[in-house]
Amino acid sequence: MSQATLNVDLDAVVANWKFLKNLHNGKQTSAVVKADSYGLGAIQVTKALIKAGCERFFVATLSEALDLRAKLPTIKIYVFQGALKDEEAEYIHHHIHPVINTIQALKTWLKIQHENPTALEAAIHIDSGMNRLGLNFSDLNEPNLQAIKSLRADLLMTHYASASDLDSPQNAAQFDLMQQAEQMLPHLTTCYANSAAHFLPAKYHGDVTRPGCALYGINPLDNAADMMQNVATLTAPILQLRTLDKHETVGYGATETLPAGSKILTAGIGYADGIHRTASHRLYGFIGDYKLPQIGRVTMDMTCYDASNVPEKILQQATYIEILNHQQTVNDLARIYKTIGYEVLTSISQRVKRKYTK
Numbered sequence: 001m002s003q004a005t006l007n008v009d010l011d012a013v014v015a016n017w018k019f020l021k022n023l024h025n026g027k028q029t030s031a032v033v034k035a036d037s038y039g040l041g042a043i044q045v046t047k048a049l050i051k052a053g054c055e056r057f058f059v060a061t062l063s064e065a066l067d068l069r070a071k072l073p074t075i076k077i078y079v080f081q082g083a084l085k086d087e088e089a090e091y092i093h094h095h096i097h098p099v100i101n102t103i104q105a106l107k108t109w110l111k112i113q114h115e116n117p118t119a120l121e122a123a124i125h126i127d128s129g130m131n132r133l134g135l136n137f138s139d140l141n142e143p144n145l146q147a148i149k150s151l152r153a154d155l156l157m158t159h160y161a162s163a164s165d166l167d168s169p170q171n172a173a174q175f176d177l178m179q180q181a182e183q184m185l186p187h188l189t190t191c192y193a194n195s196a197a198h199f200l201p202a203k204y205h206g207d208v209t210r211p212g213c214a215l216y217g218i219n220p221l222d223n224a225a226d227m228m229q230n231v232a233t234l235t236a237p238i239l240q241l242r243t244l245d246k247h248e249t250v251g252y253g254a255t256e257t258l259p260a261g262s263k264i265l266t267a268g269i270g271y272a273d274g275i276h277r278t279a280s281h282r283l284y285g286f287i288g289d290y291k292l293p294q295i296g297r298v299t300m301d302m303t304c305y306d307a308s309n310v311p312e313k314i315l316q317q318a319t320y321i322e323i324l325n326h327q328q329t330v331n332d333l334a335r336i337y338k339t340i341g342y343e344v345l346t347s348i349s350q351r352v353k354r355k356y357t358k
């Protein structure tokens with residue numbers, strides 16, 4: 001183990017997907033694999049989910065779609081951003097489904113479909129309260145409804161802004177608006193639920209669900225115990241062990257002092273690998289069941305741990321330390337970093353090698 005490595009348990013991804021599908025009463029559940037499956041590897045995750053029966057995959061950008069398409073020639077790929085200016089030909093050529101977020105995009109894709117029989121169905125995205133991206137509910141006037149009805153479209157999407165808080169009244173407000181939209185567009189298959197919304201009553205889900213974070217072991221709910229399986233294990237090579245022969249400081253700025261006899265373990269991982277520097281002094285590393293407090297500042301390529309509580313024999317045999325695992329999960333790191341699990345995973349940099357287990 002000569003470099004920092006992110007081990008991705010694809011069986012755990014599939015187990016999490018099946019858990020969510022079960023919450024959706026076994027009905028169609030797709031997968032959000034944008035940002036390289038939240039940093040874990042979109043190709044590998046998508047292949048594992050195809051085997052499990054997943055049929056639709058969502059990414060954020062055309063370039064993410066093209067990366068997937070290059071390896072997976074037949075799957076259904078939807079792009080949340082939709083076809084931006086001058087991208088339309090790529091959508092047609094690579095058989096990619098755009099999400100329609102603006103009236104202009106609706107008109108453009110309608111024209112394109114008219115001229116190109118092979119241009120695929122679009123998804124219609126209504127912004128029901130997020131105020132971020134999508135058609136406004138007020139856009140659903142007669143001429144626009146006619147345009148949507150003449151479009152080859154399959155999905156009617158929305159995105160809940162507060163689903164991670166199951167008690168938020170915004171969930172019902174958005175759902176009520178979508179019920180009105182459904183009445184105007186009854187021919188479309190509805191697609192509403194992100195991970196968190198799987199825990200709302202089934203009627204909130206729509207026909208097809210669209211989870212992301214929970215597939216990757218992130219707890220989708222704000223105030224509930226985590227139910228998802230841990231997917232990611234991040235390890236770093238042990239570069240050096242030292243024993244302090246006197247009371248001394250560790251690291252840049254001499255921010256930490258340890259007594260004589262303390263054992264310091266230096267691991268080859270730092271903020272250039274995605275370990276947040278703001279987490280200095282608050283992280284742990286693990287060798288088996290031994291929990292090692294991180295000491296001194298997280299630096300670009302190295303992080304130090306106090307290994308004084310680890311028996312010498314175990315220390316001498318260890319070649320790596322775990323920073324993210326079932327003992328310090330992505331949700332724990334999110335609390336330590338003072339951010340969300342999404343950012344913990346997507347900030348693990350490309351310098352970290354990815355390994356997959358099934």
Ligand SMILES: Cc1ncc(COP(=O)(O)O)c(C=O)c1O
Pocket residue numbers: 032080159193194195196210211212213214220
């Ligand atoms: C439009 C849309 N749908 C679904 C998802 C998946 O959400 P989550 O990762 O919370 O399950 C996202 C993620 O940000 C999104 O932007």
